[in-house]
Amino acid sequence: MTGEPALRATGLGRRYRRNWALRDCTLELPQGRIIGLVGANGAGKTTLLHLTIGLLKPTEGTVTVFGRPASVAQVGFVAQDHPLYSGFTVADMIRFGRSLNPRFDQAGAERRLSELDIPLSRKAGALSGGQQAQVALTLALAKQPRLLVLDEPVASLDPLARREVMRTLVDAVAESDLTVLLSSHVVAELERVCDHLVLLHQGRVRLTGDIDDLLAGHRLLTGPRTGETAPGVIAATHGERNSNLLVRQPPDVPAHPRWESHPVSLEDLVLAYLDER
């Protein structure tokens, strides 16, 4: 891996009153990647994202972005449901963004919006959901951050708008050395777009790594009924005489001849780890 990590968390934790939303989070996320953050509701995703941009202070541990303490000034951020000021026009918001950010790329933002056929004179409240997401993403990209953090960027969108927002994102990554950290429930979208994964379960990091490595390091084995527990078994379903096991196993270990071995999909993998107790 080249260079310092885009994000480094060490023993990071955050408590709300008596409940830990996130605990023992130690991570290094490589730069230049699109990193998917997955987990059930309440697993700590938004807490981790808010700690990353400095919107929350850690209860314990540290988090740095490119070696510096997390701060909202150096990170682009789009919150869930991409809130915009509905009475403002798109042009107003660009002007506002420019006044707050010395590095704001106004020409780039206007070019992108014109390519998307979003009129600058339109008020935010009159835009479709997909257009609002595009405007929020464009404004965040115009800050020219090295790290862009997106909280459920496409959750509320129809499939077509979802695809178009992701297209804007991959295009931005292709033309710069941007690193993206995004949380999502839409695993199919993650599989296309992300190349690195962080999986949170009950406030802890359960799985992290390059998606290609994670997929190659797990297999689905189907075969005769077997006992409930074995090391490396992440999830199991059993019939009367057969069992399906999702196991952590490098691909160069041959399966027992009586077991059929299948590659796992990202969805299989995510569900297996989220279901783990």
Added chain:
Amino acid sequence: MFAFRLDARSGVPTYLQLVDQVRRGLLLGYLVDGDRLPTVREVAAALVINPNTVAKAYRDLERAGLAAPRAGQGTFVVGSVDQVPAATYVKLSHGLRGWLRTAHDAGLDHDQIRALVTATLDDDQAQAGAA
């Protein structure tokens, strides 16, 4: 310009799908020596996939001698996939018949043999994918 496509349900990693499409294009003759491939950015935006995945596929193609970058111009298709000589097929087929006899002698029927071959091929592909 060559247009890539993606089969999200195939279970084959995205970068391997891209590599396979160029290989097949060469085999079937709709890609020829000197054709320019779309840029990483064009492929990423067209398929809405990670640009790093496209770059990985292009690196694989370059390593396999099927594509080469030209400074400032993009990535170009090189050469053609080797056609397997008929004699090689005959030889391999002969070896396979010998193996089939062994499998029949061991009591495997055709369905069992097919399952074994498929499982072994999958294993092999998984190993190649991890390498």
